[in-house]
Amino acid sequence: MRKLTVALGERSYPILIGEGVLDSADAIAAAVNTPRVAIVTNDVVAPLYLDRLTATLARAGIAYDSVVLPDGEAHKNWQTLNTIFDALLAGHFDRSTTLVALGGGVVGDMAGFAAATYQRGIPFIQIPTTLLSQVDSSVGGKTAINHPLGKNMIGAFHQPQLVLADTAVLNTLPDRELKAGLAEVIKYGLIRDPAFFDWLESHIDKLLGRDPLALAEAIERSCANKSQIVSEDETERGVRALLNLGHTFGHAIEAGMGFGVWLHGEAVGAGMVMAATLSQRQGWLSMQQYERTVALIARAGLPVLGPRLGAARYLELMAHDKKVEAGRLRLVLLRDIGDAEIFSDVPTADIAAAIDACCESA
């Protein structure tokens, strides 16, 4: 078992990574300071892991109840969030309650936002069950729901008390979701950790084969990178924006295709290729490093071309992104593998040309 601490002053918390951490009653008992917990999960994860979690809680001597949401990004909205509030209020859960999110990013985002806002904030624990959520949502405290006019538009920053990232639960993860998770893993190499990028080049096959030690290493290094960034910039005023490499393009893909058609990680994969292409064309990323970037994304089984929505439609969708500041599109681009920077003055025509070059043929 590996342990990483996210350093955020009095909001610091541990992430435990490894096979079987879902069974560690001691870790849960240490993190829960309330007499009751309410588990939030979904109808895909509940049959697989809810019994194991409740057995752990029982061993820890903690009373629990659970709310099972429908699975999928399409349900990451106010109506579904409200079913959590309904259950908490109907069950007379007061402020002395810890929410436990058991599931992927959607469950984590919704349970986290419910915890951030139920009675103005109660503690919560994240038990991410997808690679994407283990490396991404575990660190940073971002919680949100979608609005019909935009993804993650309504949310809050709310840090968990504990994160349990069990590599064994990844054995039931569909291949497509495993690959989608690797997009965010590769991102950490690209934006700030060239040695990790090298390691990924030599371990990508083990990761695709779900080798538990390789997975634990990738999760730990991803979380460590994100943790360092978040510690410097908890509420995303500065350096944290680097985490959006590929995401502004990616959000346009997700929104343009309809949320849920492309997985988030798939859209980020194609989005990172767009960012790398633009970086190379602007003369910032060398052709060799550009080719390594695209090759690793391809080897991870991720799409390297976006859907052909047309550059104009991409730009329109990108203008709605949260990363827009005072009307200017801010893009994370690469100077080198492991060296990213934010640019807000790239000519629109150049952005459009890079998008066109990175889309599927008609």
Added chain:
Amino acid sequence: MRKLTVALGERSYPILIGEGVLDSADAIAAAVNTPRVAIVTNDVVAPLYLDRLTATLARAGIAYDSVVLPDGEAHKNWQTLNTIFDALLAGHFDRSTTLVALGGGVVGDMAGFAAATYQRGIPFIQIPTTLLSQVDSSVGGKTAINHPLGKNMIGAFHQPQLVLADTAVLNTLPDRELKAGLAEVIKYGLIRDPAFFDWLESHIDKLLGRDPLALAEAIERSCANKSQIVSEDETERGVRALLNLGHTFGHAIEAGMGFGVWLHGEAVGAGMVMAATLSQRQGWLSMQQYERTVALIARAGLPVLGPRLGAARYLELMAHDKKVEAGRLRLVLLRDIGDAEIFSDVPTADIAAAIDACCESA
């Protein structure tokens, strides 16, 4: 113009109090660090003060747009909140936006919660237009909406950049609402400021006559008291609970009658009499101080008796209150005028008897 600073470290902010502060373009320009603002108001306040606010913004050189909500506590729900999000997204408001709440407590709570959660948090300014919101919502950063199963159940702590409390806008406030605001003013005297209670006894008629200097003094001393409490306990873990004097009883009255039938301040007035009665019967508050308490609440034109819902119904509704911790009802009671304390071991039969003694006859 009086100026008070709420000391919360990097979240500190000023409250400006006095006649005409709504016109101070300089104060607004100093507090707004974004190119655009979105004003949230309601259909009662907009015809009275929206033009004055937009004129002030124009003088400050700040672009604005506005969202007009329907008036009333009945609209403090997700559906109305969503109209704010709809307008912000449709108007392409990004994170470089300041929300300005122009209205009473309902507008402030909803605009504040919208600001706390829109794109995970944007800055906001409070311009409270009722006495209640000037002395209560101005300080503390509490924001919320109601849930069908409970008042203020969904919310966040989010501090404003600036509060403008203009005593002149109180001239258009209905008498009933002015009196309701005085309930919270009296509360500050009761829980921690005996000198302010004395001052209120000698100035209550001037306050009811809307004397601007008396109002400014009452607002400033109320905000100063609340500010000291909130600085000690920003997220309501300890001493801040004293602010709930009369509120647990009062919430039961509001919920039991249907929200909006009794004004919040009216329910708090009757609730403070219940708390004082219980305090006197437990032998903590002297009969003389008890009588002074009831007399001042009565002179302020507030109800001193609650509706006859039956003690059992009161207790049931009180059990739903957020102030319940781990299943125990925590009540703020008085040792003396200016000296309140939290009790969680008062026998239920004694609470019930005090409620029965303080309800209207059948």
